[in-house]
Amino acid sequence: MIRSIVKDILFLQRRAEKASRKDAADGRDLCDTLAAHSEDCVGLAANMTGSTKAIIAVKDGNRILLMYNPVIVKASPSTYETEEGCLSLSGRRPCTRHDWIEVRYEDENFHKKKKRFQGWTAEIIQHEMDHLEGILI
Template identity: 55%
Template structure:
């Protein structure tokens, strides 16, 4: 189900609770909402659709991907950039890293570990910030 985009800064500033297998439906809604906004959005976190769970969805080289409970375990190559967000008006300066290693769980809640670079790494960092309640 395509959900409305949450713009409530107080809600968005809350740290997300861990996701469980009971949240698979939330992930499906998150993916459908992201695809519905694909013309102006490349990634979303569950709090952007009003659910305070640690789930992100994003475009990764033409494919869509969902991560449950993602955590950046290593990062390198810091740089400054400007980012926008569907939940917030305008753009903001932020620090990102060119290379990140992320640990997460897939839809079967199996732990995965992968290194991401460039644009995909930037998207993931933005969405993980959402999970941490960081508004950029």
């Protein structure tokens, strides 16, 4: 189901709660909503669609990667400055991102995974994981 994008700053600043199998519908809705906004969006965090759970969906090439309870376990010492936009906020804002990150997460079937991401995909994941911490750029 495609959900509306939340723009309420106080809601977006709340820290996400751990997701479980009971939250699979929120994950599917997040993917549907990202697909519906594919022209102007490359990632979403669950709080952007009204859920309080730790779930993100990001474009990874031609597919949507769904992550439950993602945690960055390692990050490159090298960083870069960039500007990012957000569907929940107007305009673009400066931020600092790591060149690569290693993330532990549960996939769409709640199987544990660990993977290294770099470049554009790593940047998207870092942005969405900030949302899970209530951090807005």
